């Protein structure tokens with residue numbers, strides 16, 4: 446995390462070895478005949494066997510690939526996990542985790558989730574006979590009151606997409622395990638990455654990642670991952686990866702592995718830029734509210750400081766206007782691009798209600814507060830001065846729609 450001298454500048458004490466592990470874990474040149482310093486891209490789909498009754502670690506690309514193994518070893522180390530499994534996308538990894546549920550099981554989901562994740566549990570999991578409840582898991586008592594005899598999983602994001610609600614993972618874990626040790630606690634850690642939060646160290650059984658976002662950070666790979674330290678869960682999830690077969694390509698694994706090498710310095714810059722942009726927006730007359738866990742005004746700022754190494758680069762703001770003002774603001778931006786996704790080096794801006802959360806039923810969006818004037822910003826690595834100038838000029842254009 447940031448190397449500020451003032452203890453108030455950053456959150457939990459930074460993990461001193463993260464950068465070294467990101468560069469070296471899973472990358473040993475000794476594992477390759479060539480001695481390559483950077484893991485090569487193994488595109489082979491199948492591997493020669495010495496005997497019909499025995500094969501080496503690698504025998505078929507869907508079951509295992511050396512480039513994918515290098516990546517999975519690195520991510521497991523970054524998340525301080527025993528295991529990592531990668532999938533073709535973030536939602537594919539979520540589908541893999543949901544594959545642990547059987548007909549008649551009950552899953553408790555946080556109420557504020559990425560639209561696709563909400564839709565997966567509300568439609569696909571439900572159609573597979575899984576009972577789903579969505580509750581506000583920022584209040585631990587809500588969770589305690591939601592348990593049923595058939596509860597098998599609790600699934601949350603922290604912070605959540607797009608309202609940046611923060612989960613007290615240790616308290617949720619304690620409540621879950623005191624209810625029943627067998628309930629699987631899953632935390633989607635996409636917005637923070639292992640650099641800023643390690644859910645497994647706080648009691649989660651599985652962490653889920655859309656690697657597409659910050660961990661790749663270059664908006665050119667779609668991929669997902671899970672991490673766990675539970676041997677039984679790993680065996681089941683590895684079976685799902687192998688047999689349901691939703692695996693990433695060797696080339697994408699090479700790109701993702703390469704991105705991890707700069708994850709820490711990119712996150713520090715995302716935090717530095719987002720803090721400056723959030724502070725500018727917080728005082729702007731056309732901005733009703735700024736949600737950024739790095740600002741003391743965030744309702745769960747103290748919790749974020751207690752659990753996180755830093756507040757990441759995502760900001761959600763409420764403009765003092767309606768849909769027309771939001772559209773005018775978003776279309777006036779020049780440095781921020783109007784696009785879904787997040788976590789890349791380029792700054793992105795979007796309107797959750799009609800874009801990433803369009804799929805969420807209107808009454809649920811209303812209950813959550815995903816309104817026409819809610820804008821989500823993914824603050825990139827450009828000059829903070831340019832980013833602030835961009836939102837300032839776009840707000841001036843949108844001022845004509847001020848109500």
Ligand SMILES: C=C(NCc1c(COP(=O)(O)O)cnc(C)c1O)C(=O)O
Pocket residue numbers: 534535536537559561562602606633635636654655656657667668669785786787801
């Ligand atoms: C595309 C977007 N989100 C994807 C996402 C996913 C799905 O990841 P994919 O790699 O897009 O399949 C899972 N979890 C979170 C918290 C996410 O934000 C978005 O919010 O713009």
